[in-house]
Amino acid sequence: MADRGRGGRGRGERGGRGGPRGGRGGGGATFSGFDQGGGGGYRGGRGGGGDNRGGRGRGDRGGGRGGGDFRGGRGGGDFRGGRGRGGRGGFTGESEVYKPNGAPRPDQAITQLENKILEDFGMAAKLSALKLSSSKGSKTLTNEHMPCRPAFGNKGTEVTLWANYFALNVEKTPSLYKYALEVTLVKEEESKKKSEKDDKKGGKKAQGPRQATGMKLQAIIKSALNQVSQGIPYVTEFKKQVICLKPFPLPDDQAVRVPYEDEGKNDVYSVKFSKAPDVDMDKLRAYAQSMQDPTGDKAFPKFADAMDAVSLITGYQARVDSQMAAIGRSRYFPLNTPSEISNLGEPDYNLAIRGYFQSARLTTGRILLNANVSHGVFRASGNVADLMRSYGTNAPRQLNKFLSGLWCNYRLPAEKSVPGSKGGQKSGEKIIRKKITGIAGPGDGQGQNKPRITRVAGGPTEVSFFLSGSVPQGLKENAYCTVADFFLKKYGFRADPQLPLVKFGTNNPTYIPAELLEVISGQPLRRKLTGDETSKMILFACRSPWANATSIMTEGRKCLGLDGNLAFKNFKVTAGKDLLTVRGRELPPPTISYLSLQNKPQSTYVNDGSWNMKQVKAVKPGRLISKWTWINVDYYGNEHADTVRSSMQAFVQFMIQTGINIAGAPIPSSNNTVVCSRNEPPIVRLRDRFNQLRSNPPQMIFVVLPGKKTDKEIYKVVKLLGDVEFGYHTVCVLRSNFVKCNPQYFANVALKVNLKMGGMNHKLKDDVPIIKNGKTMVLGYDVTHPTNLAGGSDGLPSLVGMVSSIDKDLGQWPATAWSQTGKVEMLNETLKERFASRLELWRSYNKALPENIIIFRDGVSEGQFDQVKDKELPYIRQACTSKYPANQQPKITIVISVKRHHTRFYPTDPEHMTKSRNIKSGTVVDRDVTQAIVWDFFLTAHQALQGTAKPAHYTVILDEIFRSTLGTEAANALEALTHEMCYLFGRATKAVSICPPAYYADIVCTRQRLYLDDYFERAEALSTTSSQTTVVAPEIHRNLANTMYYI
Helix, strand or coil: CCCCCCCCEEECCCCCCCCCCCCCCCCCCHHHEEEECCCCCCCCCCCCCECCCCCCCCCCCCCCCCCCCCCCCCCCCCCCCCCCCCCCCHHHHCCCCCCCCCCCCCCHHHHHHEEEEEECCHHHEEEEEECCCHHHHCCHHHHHHCCCCCCCCCEEEEEEEEEEEEEECCCCCCCEEEEEEEEEEEEECCHHHHHHHCCCCCCCCCCCCCCHHHHHHHHHHHHHHHHCCCCCCCCEEECCCCEEECCCCCCCCEEEEEEEEECCCCCEEEEEEEEEHHHHHHHHHHHHCCCCCCCCCCCCCCCHHHHHHHHHHHHHHHHHHHCCCEEEECCCEECCCCEEECCCCCCCCCCCEEEEEEEEECCCCCEEEEEEEEEEECCCCEEEHHHHHCCCCCCCCHHHHHHHHEEEEEECCCCCCCCCCCCCCCCCCEEEEECCCECCCCCCCCCCCCCCCCCCCCCCCEEEEEEECCCCCCCCCCCEEEEHHHHHHHHHHCCEEEEEEEEEECCCCCCCCHEEECCCCCCCCCCCCCHHHHHHHHHCCCHHHHHHHHHHHHHHHHHHHCCCHHHHCCCCECCCCEEEEEEEECCCCCCCEEEECCEEEEEEEEECCECCCCECCCCCCCEEEECEEEEECCCCCCCCHHHHHHHEEEEEHHHHHCCCCCCCCCCCCCCCCEEEECCHHHHHHHHHEEEEEEECCCCCCEEEEECCCCCHHHHHHHHHHHHHHHHCCEEEEEHHHHCCCHHHHHHHHHHHHHHHHECCEEECCCCCCCCCCCEEEEEEEEECCCCCCCCCCCCCCCCEEECCCCCCCCCCCCEEEEEEEECCCCCHHHHHHHHHHHHHHHHHHCCCCCEEEEEEEEEEHHHHHHHHHHHHHHHHHHHHHHCCCCCCCEEEEEEECCCCCCCEEEEEHHHHCCCCCCCCCEEECCCCCCCCCEEEEEEECCCEEECCCCCEEEEEECCCCCHHHHHHHHHHHHHHHHHHHCCCCCCCCCCCCCCCCCCHHHHHHHHHHCCCCCHHHHHHHHHCCCCCCCCCCCCHHHHCCCCCCCC
């Protein structure tokens, strides 16, 4: 679908939302007023700028904000796809900054310690003379470790900022004991044998026992800990490990057995406690003060096990709170705080909940707790009968989908009498946890005695099942009876005949009246959000820095239990009472250069991270577009053709005036409209039209989308046909926007046209120093994975996108893309081949191979840094060895760029704040929340117009270029390079939030995913995908190879 320009759009606070929404009617409290959560497909929204922008979509959207006549827009280009923004609102009732006039000075003791540590490492004195020979490229990986920070940056205007961190004080304690947990099923319920017997009568083959997961796993581990802890304080995530103050008194085999009777079963599980190495907190504290590991261990991150233990301690109280939903290892959501909950409405009345992230971080001189606002989407909860009445029962297929997969508590009524008992002994009510598989319908069940159901969404009088064994008084043995009769005779319960029965199980299903079921709260949504849900989610989640900082200090502290925390008390941990302040710097923006209308260089100055594209031309036109055409897609005949034709003429004249190299007239055509039928997929008619163009193939096709709900499907088809099957460059535009002939909209589209044809829209007036000699290639690559799919993702691939510069102007970034085994982050040997192709591409433009290669690797976590060097760098070295003489290997620097983190900065001074109350564009932070010897920094290059700006985090994991050339100025040089590159995103007139090589690689991955969209939609709809089928992403057509086709 459409691209959503990443560049710092963000969102500001929209003003008050008022009270929570009321219910739909009949739903009672279930739907009353109550992000990331949805997910689906690949890893979810990178967004640009502000938090919680919603979808990630890329493709042909782009455009910067700019200003004046041709501002580039906020990503308006080809195809917007519905966003539903709503009004922006104001800042009524908010302070300008969090705690105005109350920001303390950053801790000077930490500043002094940071400086001392670098001096102790001798970096300040030694690096100016350090020379790394180019022969280092042939050294073994065992000699390559994390490069030490050369110095702290000192360029720019100093500024004090709030950071979303609390100081943690971990008192001196003995070593903590750690156990690894292993849960296995040792005795399965007897009903399993009956199921297998039924299978022999014609049913499906029985599946083996599944591992305990989720709430079931938590219940089993909790029961085991109750048996062995005997008052010893402990913390756990109820999955793989437990941390305690003393050893547990365990049996000789280190395992305990746990009966599991929930879900109506009678299973027995074994929980084994395997002793793991103790967690030495004293060594952790000593390292924080010196940044020196006496063991000489070069692994990164340092003391990962100890920091993991601290995170377990800080998150434990929220995890065991029954009023909280814990998602993953670090996110917690309050379930009964109306101000933190918003109903997303139709179709499923899912709940957006504002929760909180927490994670302990090791920094210079101290341990910090990173706390951030986080939004998730959860399923509606409450009585199933109420849910049905609110949702409606007239669409059984949708109702079945709505209920399937939900966990609920089944209130098993007290029996009227227990058969065979003396004196009519009563049995009490029971609560059993069960997972809904749908509603009753014909075709349910397997075997000879499967249920008899008279209609879809059958009610209690319409569903009969075979009753055998001990039967309630008044019913016949070995005969069919209705569910209504069974519950009436056995429990005295009269089921509502108007409501469908709820089904549990598949081969041998059981049916329960909806009135006896309560959906458990806090179940995360496992599908993509709809367009309307996304819009409402954005409205709820988009909040100013002040609002988020205030929430962290109030509701956040309460939800995370930072005060009065029993786990904190037991493990002698305390959290600071206020957020930290840190030192930052505001880097100056570069000057942008275009051509004037007289074809002379013309400078354009940047204001708040954006600039105007007024009375200027592209700095370098692309190849001549001598053959082009346009297609108007419609469902209602040819009624818009004349309007589109005149708009197309105006657009082409606009491009010519803007310096785009295009012929004034299209390829002759008697009819430019493709009328799609609602009775067949749009690929049928569009493929016919693309085929017709083979006799005189165009270089560019402009596709005008009708602006209907089918636009996403049409867009996908256009890109698949153009990029893969036929090799035509394609640009999609939305008809309702295009026919207005708005110069700003035209400019958005024109920027992309020029890039696709090899042109350059703008450049920096002053060349980036380390790039200006034309001997340094910059490259970026990214991998995206099939995650968060409701039915699993077996057989679906991970997708790799790679881009590289071709000259010193950094204006063109041709791409290559491929697929590999799904959910594998580290790249395989294909990396060697594709990297070598980038070297050859550079040589084709520069007549020589690059002497320096700066690589931006996108999206890997700290725990994977060593893997990049150990697994991916060897392929890069091999590619270089295959192209360079042995004694002339290039110097390589690898920088990891990450946007998926939770560090945020807030202004302390209105003089250093934007209109959206964010920190200014160009703000960099490299101390106070970092480790002195690790070369990393946070950069907010863009201006977030709304919401809270999210900085990009850059970490150098290999450096053979900067320190050997620039010494202690290397830190300033890398920060300046990264910052100024953010102004070179070709389809925008604004700085973007992450540097172009990483950003473009991300877009390439998203385009690859678009080609496989059908596979992923099927994976979401099905319960599983076939592990026997491996899906491979298609290759780009050779006509578009080494171009910016993806923009």
